[in-house]
Amino acid sequence: MGPPGAGKGTQAKKLVEKFGMTHLSSGDIFRAEKSSGSDLGKQLAQYMLAGKLVPDEIVVEMMAKAIADGDAEAGLMLDGFPRTVAQAKALDEQLAAAGSEMDAVVSIVVPDSEIVGRITGRRSCSCGQAYHVMFIPPKVEDVCDVCGAKLTQRADDTEEVVKERLEAYHAQTKPVIDYYSSCGEVRVLEVDGSKTPDEVSEDLAAALNALQQ
Ligand code: AP5
Numbered sequence: 023m024g025p026p027g028a029g030k031g032t033q034a035k036k037l038v039e040k041f042g043m044t045h046l047s048s049g050d051i052f053r054a055e056k057s058s059g060s061d062l063g064k065q066l067a068q069y070m071l072a073g074k075l076v077p078d079e080i081v082v083e084m085m086a087k088a089i090a091d092g093d094a095e096a097g098l099m100l101d102g103f104p105r106t107v108a109q110a111k112a113l114d115e116q117l118a119a120a121g122s123e124m125d126a127v128v129s130i131v132v133p134d135s136e137i138v139g140r141i142t143g144r145r146s147c148s149c150g151q152a153y154h155v156m157f158i159p160p161k162v163e164d165v166c167d168v169c170g171a172k173l174t175q176r177a178d179d180t181e182e183v184v185k186e187r188l189e190a191y192h193a194q195t196k197p198v199i200d201y202y203s204s205c206g207e208v209r210v211l212e213v214d215g216s217k218t219p220d221e222v223s224e225d226l227a228a229a230l231n232a233l234q235q
Contacts, residue, residue, distance in 0.1 A: 023127060023128065023129045023130070023195065023198065023199060024129060024130035024131065024132065024215060025132060025134070025137055025187075025188055025191045025192075025195075026137060026141055026184055026187040026188060027132070027137045027140035027141040027144070027184070028130040028131070028132045028137075028215045029130055029132070029140075029215050029219060029222060030047075030101045030102065030130060031047060031049075031050075031101060031152060032219050033128075033130065033219070033222060033226055034047065034101045035150075035152075036219070036223040036226075037099060037223075037226065037227070037230075038099070040223075040227055041097070041227075041230070042096055042097075043096055043097040043099045044092050044093045044096050044097070044098050044099065045099050045101060046085075046088050046089065046092055046098055046099065046100050046101065046103070047101040047102050048081065048084075048085055048100075048101070048102035048103040048105070049070075049101075049102045051084060051085070051088055052066045052070060052076065052084070053070075055084070056070070062080075065080070066080070070177075070178050071177055071178055071183065072183070073178060073182075073183040073184065073185070073186025073187040073189075073190065074186065074190060075105060075190050075194055078106055078109055078112075081103065081105070081109055082108075082109055082112040082113075085100075085103045085104075085109075085113075086112070086116055089116060090116075090120075094120075094122065097125075100113075104198055105194065105195045105198065106194050106195065106197075106198065107197055107198055107201050109198075110198050110201050110202070123207075125208075125209075125233065126208065126209045126210070126211055126230065126233055127199065127202045127208055127209070127210045127211070128211050128213065128226065128229070128230075129199050129210060129211065129212045129213070130213055130215035130222070131212055131213065131214060131215055131216075132215040132216050133216065134188055136216060137188060138181055138184055138185075139156075140154065140157075141179050141184045142179060142180070143155040143156055143157070144175070144176065144179055145160070145164065145173040145174065145175055146173065146174060147166035147168065147169065147171050147174070148171060148174075149166060149168055149169040149171065151166055151167065151168045151169070153173060157219075158219065160173065209233060211226075211229040211230070211233075213225045213226050213229060
């Protein structure tokens with residue numbers, strides 16, 4: 023968990039390499055549906071482009087399917103879900119019904135003042151590689167180091183929309199961290215996301231390894 027641009031996607035990719043879990047990103051799942059051109063995708067796009075959260079009923083149904091289809095043996099890493107207390111309660115019910123449970127909630131903490139610069143500088147490639155024009159630049163401007171394709175910018179990565187996304191995070195998503203902290207059954211691990219990506223990754227791996235001991 024973390025605000026837009028906290029580094030959830032960046033860290034998720036690193037953790038998958040270290041621990042071999044399956045990465046389920048609600049944002050990626052919604053963007054794939056949007057790219058399919060379906061009516062549902064068009065509906066999702068309206069919320070995403072406005073920086074608003076997609077309604078809980080839609081999110082819970084789509085994520086329940088993705089989780090049920092996911093490789094539970096390898097372990098699932100949820101990125102961007104749950105994002106409201108209602109979504110967290112629906113996830114609790116789904117996990118309990120499957121005889122499963124959450125090991126930990128990771129909260130990546132980054133001050134709001136750093137967020138706009140991170141988001142507006144983000145560039146990505148269709149091969150999955152992610153960049154930042156200043157912090158993680160490609161070798162050749164706007165060209166992917168891995169596959170040579172032209173880099174793109176997300177439609178919701180504008181200064182105006184990111185302010186809406188931040189507001190949604192503070193009003194609707196931060197209470198989810200309080201929900202998990204107060205339930206006492208799930209460990210909430212807080213990491214400082216304002217360090218470099220590699221330093222954050224080391225802190226995260228150490229916190230997760232400590233959980234297993
Ligand atoms: P989603 O795709 O989840 O977007 P988000 O939460 O706003 O998060 P981002 O993907 O923007 O950021 P990130 O934390 O992954 O950062 P990243 O690693 O890319 O959701 C999009 C929309 O879908 C939502 O607005 C909503 O409409 C909808 N939605 C999704 N889930 C929903 C749900 N559950 N309920 C309702 N609606 C939902 O890093 C960002 C940039 O910073 C990159 O350029 C990166 O290279 C750079 N960077 C990363 N780490 C560092 C670092 N340590 N130092 C410097 N730069 C760094």
